Amino acid sequence: xxxxxxxxxxxxxxxxxxxxxxxxxxxxxxxxxxxxxxxxxxxxxxxxxxxxxxxxxxxxxxxxxxxxxxxxxxxxxxxxxxxxxxxxxxxxxxxxxxxxxxxxxxxxxxxxxxxxxxxxxxxxxxxxxxxxxxxxxxxxxxxxxxxxxxxxxxxxxxxxxxxxxxxxxxxxxxxxxxxxxxxxxxxxxxxxxxxxxxxxxxxxxxxxxxxxxxxxxxxxxxxxxxxxxxxxxxxxxxxxxxxxxxxxxxxxxxxxxxxxxxxxxxxxxxxxxxxxxxxxxxxxxxxxxxxxxxxxxx
Numbered sequence: 001x002x003x004x005x006x007x008x009x010x011x012x013x014x015x016x017x018x019x020x021x022x023x024x025x026x027x028x029x030x031x032x033x034x035x036x037x038x039x040x041x042x043x044x045x046x047x048x049x050x051x052x053x054x055x056x057x058x059x060x061x062x063x064x065x066x067x068x069x070x071x072x073x074x075x076x077x078x079x080x081x082x083x084x085x086x087x088x089x090x091x092x093x094x095x096x097x098x099x100x101x102x103x104x105x106x107x108x109x110x111x112x113x114x115x116x117x118x119x120x121x122x123x124x125x126x127x128x129x130x131x132x133x134x135x136x137x138x139x140x141x142x143x144x145x146x147x148x149x150x151x152x153x154x155x156x157x158x159x160x161x162x163x164x165x166x167x168x169x170x171x172x173x174x175x176x177x178x179x180x181x182x183x184x185x186x187x188x189x190x191x192x193x194x195x196x197x198x199x200x201x202x203x204x205x206x207x208x209x210x211x212x213x214x215x216x217x218x219x220x221x222x223x224x225x226x227x228x229x230x231x232x233x234x235x236x237x238x239x240x241x242x243x244x245x246x247x248x249x250x251x252x253x254x255x256x257x258x259x260x261x262x263x264x265x266x267x268x269x270x271x272x273x274x275x276x277x278x279x280x281x282x283x284x285x286x287x288x289x290x291x292x293x294x295x296x297x298x
Contacts, residue, residue, distance in 0.1 A: 027086035070122035091249035105252030128159035193239030213285025
């Protein structure tokens with residue numbers, strides 16, 4: 001049985017890092033917490049003496065648990081009504097326990113990237129995240145996914161190709177000042193209720209999706225084009241709805257939280273290209289907003 005002092009030290013030193021890994025692998029902080037908790041439970045029941053590197057041991061356990069979870073979740077998500085988006089991390093200033101202040105927020109947790117990761121096979125996602133984001137060697141990753149290093153290298157190459165296809169459109173380019181300007185313009189246009197003020201912000205090829213968790217009618221295909229996307233934005237978030245918006249950091253980049261009747265009802269992430277909105281991702285599944293509600297006190 002592991003000694004309490006060794007376990008406590010492992011928790012202090014590695015808990016945050018493991019949450020970083022698990023959130024990127026799962027796209028859900030809630031599930032990531034459960035996985036990391038299970039890994040530490042297994043560590044607690046294990047003799048620490050033979051373990052030379054506690055972090056490496058824990059990463060192997062977390063990665064295997066995440067891989068198993070992704071394989072089972074894939075079936076559920078394919079049957080999900082409408083698109084499946086990650087659980088957003090909404091920052092609340094100064095709260096050290098806020099998940100948005102616990103997870104390291106970089107390019108790999110932006111909504112656009114997490115959505116690309118969601119399209120990968122479970123093995124591709126694990127290989128790419130562990131190698132390209134956390135720089136684990138393929139020899140180590142092979143032990144986690146039960147494949148040869150060469151097979152893991154191929155998995156990461158395929159995953160990297162998917163990311164490159166998205167990044168090639170400059171959708172991953174990020175300018176904070178520009179993003180804040182467009183977000184504020186989006187909020188102002190919705191507050192005015194005037195579609196003509198929103199349309200100039202939208203790219204000609206803009207697409208919009210909403211993850212509502214199967215709680216209302218949803219379509220698998222996005223709305224495409226400024227008129228269709230703009231109409232739907234005004235329909236659900238315009239002045240006539242009585243809903244209000246404010247800019248907040250969403251997964252490390254400026255985004256929007258939406259309130260209705262004093263309650264948080266949606267989180268909106270925007271992706272830009274050359275100063276125009278190319279993607280509108282709406283997360284309105286109440287189950288995915290629980291963390292944000294706690295962070296915002298709503």
